[in-house]
Each structure stands twice: as structure tokens, then as C-alpha cells.
Amino acid sequence: MSKPLTLTRYPGNPILVPSLVNEWETDNVFNAAVVEHEGLIYMLYRAQGLDRVSRIGCAVSGDGYHFNRLQEPVFVPEEDYEAFGVEDPRVTRLDGWFYMIYTAYSSLGTRVSMARSRNLIAWERMGIILPDEDNKDAVLFPEKIDGRYAMFHRRIPDIWLAFSDDLLHWTDHQIIMNPRPGLWDGVRIGAGGPPFRTDDGWLCFYHGFAEERVYCLGLALLDLNDPSKVLKRQDEPILVPRAPWEVHGDVPNVVFTCGGVETDDKYLIYYGGGDHVMAVAAITKGEAMSLASVSKADVAEFTKG
Ligand code: BMA
Numbered sequence: 206m207s208k209p210l211t212l213t214r215y216p217g218n219p220i221l222v223p224s225l226v227n228e229w230e231t232d233n234v235f236n237a238a239v240v241e242h243e244g245l246i247y248m249l250y251r252a253q254g255l256d257r258v259s260r261i262g263c264a265v266s267g268d269g270y271h272f273n274r275l276q277e278p279v280f281v282p283e284e285d286y287e288a289f290g291v292e293d294p295r296v297t298r299l300d301g302w303f304y305m306i307y308t309a310y311s312s313l314g315t316r317v318s319m320a321r322s323r324n325l326i327a328w329e330r331m332g333i334i335l336p337d338e339d340n341k342d343a344v345l346f347p348e349k350i351d352g353r354y355a356m357f358h359r360r361i362p363d364i365w366l367a368f369s370d371d372l373l374h375w376t377d378h379q380i381i382m383n384p385r386p387g388l389w390d391g392v393r394i395g396a397g398g399p400p401f402r403t404d405d406g407w408l409c410f411y412h413g414f415a416e417e418r419v420y421c422l423g424l425a426l427l428d429l430n431d432p433s434k435v436l437k438r439q440d441e442p443i444l445v446p447r448a449p450w451e452v453h454g455d456v457p458n459v460v461f462t463c464g465g466v467e468t469d470d471k472y473l474i475y476y477g478g479g480d481h482v483m484a485v486a487a488i489t490k491g492e493a494m495s496l497a498s499v500s501k502a503d504v505a506e507f508t509k510g
Contacts (some may be wrong), residue, residue: 207495209316209374209439209440209441210424210439210443210488210492210495210496211270211443211488212293212422212443212444212474212486212487212488213487213488214448214484214485214486215250215270215484215485215486215487216484217270217390218448218450218478218484218486219247219388219478219482219483219484220249220270220271220272220483220484220485221234221237221264221272221274221451221482221483222234222482222483223252223307223359223481224274225483227254227276227277228255228392229242229252229254229258229260229262229278229281230252230253230256230260230278231253231254231255231263231431231474231479232249232250232253232254232257232455233251233252233253233260233454233455233480233481233482234250234481234482234483235250235455235461235477235478235479235480235481235482235483236250236251236292236293236294236461236462236476236480237249237250237251237294237463237464237475237477237483238294238295238296238305238463238464239296239397239398239463239464239465239473239475240297240298240303240325240423240464240466241466242298242303242324242481244267245265245266246265246266246267246268246269246272246486247263247264247265247294247325248263248264248265248266248272248475248483249261249262249263249279249280249294249305249325249393250262250263250264250294250483251291251292251293251294251477253290253409253455256303257290258279258282258289258290258293259289259290259291259307259310260278260281260282260290260291260468261278261279261280261281261294262274262275263275263278263279263281263306263325263326263414263448268385268454269272269468269473269485270485271467275306275326276300279282279325279326279327280294280305280307280320280328282309282437283330284330285311286309286311286313286316286318286333287309287310287311287316287318288310288311288312288385289310289311289312290310291307291308291309291310291318291406292307292308292309292310292315292341292462293307293308293342293461293463294306294307295307295343295344295345295397295398295399295463295464296325296399296464297344297346297347297397297399297484298347299345299347299348299349299354301323301340301463302321302323303321303322303323303324303325304319304320304321304345304372305319305320305321305322305328305401306318306319306334306343306344306345306356307319307320308341308342309333314339315331315339315340315341316336316338316339316340317333317334317335317340317341317358318330318331318332318333318334319331319332319334319342320374320469321454321484321496331372331373333374334372334373334375335358336479338356338360338445340355340360341346341359341395342358342359342364342396342412342437343357343358343359343396344356344357344396344397344398344399344400344463345355345372345399346399346400346407346432347399347400347402348402348461350368350430350431350432350486351430353368353369353480354369354370354371354372355367355368355372355379355432356369357396357400358378358396359394359395359396360380360394360395362383362392362393363380363381363382363383363384363394364380364381364382364394364395364396364411365376365378365379365380365381366379366381366433367379368479379433381427381432381433381435382394382411382425382435382438384411384413385407385440387417388415388440389413389414389415389421389423389441389442389445390413390414390415390421390423390442391412391413391414391415391416391509392413392414392415392418393394393424394411394412394414395411395412396409396411396486397409397410397412397422397463397464397465397474398452398460398462398463398464398465398474398475399413399464400427401465401467401472402429402500403426403490403493403494403497404452404494405436405494405497406427406428406429406436406473406497407428407429407432408424408425408426408428408463408493408496409424409425409426410422410423410424410443410462410472410474411424411425412460412461412462413442414445417458418458419445419446419458420446420459420461421442421443421444421445421446421457421460422442422443422444422460422461422462422474422476423439423442423443424438424439424443424493424496425437425438425439426438426496426497426504436497437456437496437497439496443488444460444462444474444486446458446460446477446478446479448478448484450478450481450482450484451479451480451484452479452480453479454478454480454481454482455479455480455481456479456480456481458479458486459477459478459479459480460476460478461476461480462474462475462476462477463475463477470489470490470491471487471489471490472487472488473484473485473487474488476495
């Protein structure tokens with residue numbers, strides 16, 4: 206058995222902490238979408254101030270580690286269906302747009318909703334895209350699959366896949382990953398940011414927890430042409446709350462990702478620690494792809510025996 210893959214934390218973590226001055230973000234800044242645009246890394250983060258309403262702030266970086274924030278949020282609740290907050294954005298670049306899927310929270314419950322932007326600052330609402338159901342952790346694939354848009358979402362406790370022709374009406378809902386009782390992700394799972402295309406499949410970072418409710422991150426590889434097929438899923442988590450800002454926080458024992466970026470040689474995975482701060486951790490592409498070769502080796506081993 207080869208050593209499980211793990212993410213390596215950036216030593217300068219946390220990379221974004223609550224603001225001392227901006228009222229809307231004095232309590233928590235966490236669960237950010239991260240995307241590259243015109244040579245800069247944009248972080249669209251969930252922020253809470255004393256009123257506990259979630260708004261979305263924006264911070265920008267030249268190197269992916271040092272961020273400067275805008276003083277005002279870029280997306281705030283405006284509609285009844287998001288009266289309690291706009292949460293956990295995931296942003297996907299597709300067809301010249303940035304699409305943000307977020308959790309709209311109100312007395313209705315949590316609704317998967319969408320907005321789009323050309324520049325990541327000015328957002329145009331597209332509305333609730335999964336009506337009449339409590340759902341969250343939805344994220345759009347960065348490419349169409351077989352001519353249709355594809356999205357992960359989460360009906361408790363599983364990760365689902367769905368397809369659409371117009372981004373607004375979603376069909377062919379199917380479960381693609383379940384919790385694995387007895388393992389770290391035995392009770393509930395949900396997708397992270399947009400999956401990364403690799404030669405061997407869609408690389409997916411996701412979150413999960415078991416009875417103790419310790420939110421960890423995991424890694425899976427899905428078939429490129431048919432992402433309902435899980436080619437490989439690591440048994441061990443790839444990141445477990447250990448650092449003080451992950452173990453303590455607004456909610457203890459949480460690492461939760463809504464996005465990452467790829468550089469020439471690695472994946473940078475951004476994550477909320479303790480629902481309180483933002484941090485980043487990395488894995489080289491070479492390592493991440495050994496997930497696929499482990500899979501092939503396992504199959505060879507299995508067929509031998
Ligand atoms: C989930 C979401 C996340 C949060 C996580 C841990 O249900 O609300 O925003 O990070 O719980 O508290």
C-alpha cells in the first residue's frame with residue numbers, strides 16, 4: 206500500500222482573517238471561491254459581521270498567498286430567498302462568464318442559486334436553480350459534458366450530479382458518491398470547488414465528516430466523459446483539522462473548500478478553517494496524479510490475486 210496523499214499547508218497560513226474595521230466582516234471570513242483572472246488570483250469569500258448575515262467579499266493577489274481585500278462586499282443579500290445570507294460561493298469560468306453558485310439562506314431554507322459576472326466584481330442574479338428543496342454544495346463543471354452543462358450538488362448525505370441545457374433547468378439527477386460508514390467521511394459528504402480536468406479524469410476535492418463531525422477534505426477521480434463513474438477515491442482524508450485555526454474557530458474542527466487553482470506544477474486548494482479564517486494548502490500535480498496510477502496498480506494487484 207502506498208502512502209496516502211496529503212495536502213501540505215502553506216506556512217504563512219492563515220492568509221485572510223476577519224477585518225478589524227469593516228463591520229460586515231469582523232467575525233468570520235471563510236469558504237471562498239478562488240479563480241484566476243488576468244494574471245491575478247481572486248478570492249470571493251463568505252464574510253460575517255456582528256449581524257451574522259453572510260455576504261461575499263473579494264480579495265485579490267498576485268502570488269496566490271498575499272491578498273488585498275476590497276473594503277466593500279461584492280455580493281450581498283437582496284432577494285427574499287437570501288435574506289439570512291449568501292453563503293459558500295463556488296465560481297466556474299465558462300463561455301466567457303464567471304458563474305457563481307452559492308447557497309441562498311432564508312426562512313425558506315437553503316436554496317442553490319446562481320449569479321454571473323464578467324469581472325468577478327459586478328454580479329447579475331440568475332435566481333434559484335434548484336427550487337423547492339434544501340440543498341447546498343453545488344458547483345458547475347468548467348466544461349460542458351457531451352454538449353450539456355454539468356453540476357455537482359448535495360442532497361444529504363450524498364454528492365449528486367445533474368445536467369442542464371441552459372444552466373437554469375437541471376435534470377438527470379443521480380447520486381455519484383455516498384458517505385462510507387466506518388471511514389472519515391462516513392456520515393455526510395459534499396463537493397468542493399470546480400473539478401480539475403486531468404488526462405486521467407476529473408480530479409475532485411470534496412469534504413466529509415463522520416460521527417464526530419470533524420470536517421476533513423478528500424480526493425476522488427471521476428471519468429472524463431462520464432463523471433458519474435468514480436474511478437478512484439482515496440480511503441484516507443487528504444486534509445484533517447490540526448492547525449489551531451482549524452481546530453478552534455467559530456465552528457471547531459472544520460476544513461472546508463469551495464475552490465482552488467492550478468499552477469504549472471501544483472494544485473493550490475483554498476479552504477476555510479474553523480468557519481473563521483481562510484488558508485491554503487498544496488499538492489503537486491505529480492502526486493495528485495499518482496491517485497490514478499494507484500488505481501491502476503490496485504486493479505492489477507486485484508486481478509493477479
Ligand atoms: C456546512 C456549511 C459550511 C460550513 C460547514 C461547517 O453545512 O454551512 O458553510 O463550513 O457546515 O460548519
